[in-house]
Amino acid sequence: MSVDIDVSGLRPERVSVAPSPLAELSMALHALAEPGHHPGLQGWVTxxxxxLDPHLADRMCEADFLWRSTFSDLFLPCAGIPGGTALPGATLGEDLDLLDKLSDEQFVDAAMEFACSLCYGRPGPTALSDPAVRHRTLELAAARGPRQLRFSERLMADPPRTRAWLRRFLEDCEEAFFADTWSQLRHQLAADARHKTDLLRRRGLGEALASVSSAVRLDEAAGRITVDKLAQGRTATGDGGLLLVPTSLGRPHLMVLHRFGWQPVLHYPAGSGEPTAPPSVEQLTLRLAALSHPVRMRMCRSLARSAFTTSELAQVHGMTAPEVSRHLSTLKKAGLLTTRRRGRYVLHQLDVTAVARLGSDFLEGILR
Structure with a gap:
């Protein structure tokens, strides 16, 4: 599974890297709502x-579906500006001004993203224009609780009033805690943006994307960017551009805005890439499947303690050598075995380090 961005015909000057205070505020709100996703931010969250003012905390709960379980595209409003080349604002106020420029249709459609609209990646009816979509959206909101239902009803009944409420709420968040946080983070994010821009100019898009994450790959021949995620989607830059937005608070999340008609955006953790490249979704699937078989689990108990030849494992587990070889092949294909030769014998042993990382690799894979 992956999210693909068609970049055929994309001109180099149409690729931009810029931090966004509004996008970073969305990451801050997410970390406050889901601190378990960000153990490194525990001190900041606490x-x-x-x-935090109790009244502001209550208002956070009122609209937390915008940043708790999904990352609403509302926090990257520059992507929805016609032309597909707009950049984020330098301040939160400028970003909020861009948010005000979105049409009511765009605003409501992006806010109701939790409804998993089938039209996210292609044109189609929205909750404001189609009674059936509106009914389905309200049903999904009701399933998530009365607060979300009330907010959704208010949003669709009076979009301008709800938009004004959201702007005031975000401005109050800036005053309460985000202004101090942004003053500490903006220099780091600006430095990362300059580094990626320099890579773009000197070495091209492929090198810049490789520095974003090992999960992002450019196929120059096909004119396609592939982002390895447990999600599926497709978009294209078309006549517009591609925007890369660094985040300091968002790790390990790597988001791709691929809404139809909006500029594609990669919202990535700032830095120079992972110290060790995490496994791809395909590798993660292979490893989980390899370890799920009861026979291989018993073999792993032996292989974790010592190195064994195929014939030794066959004797220990009462199996034939070909049967053992098939199981070893599955473990090796999943990258969970190390092998070494001793004379004419080949010794197999469980890669304990790879297995120990599997839990964190799995968590990063599903949160990416």
């Missing part, structure tokens, strides 16, 4: 929560 500090902000301790001094």
């Amino acid at each position: 500090g902000v929560t301790a001094r």
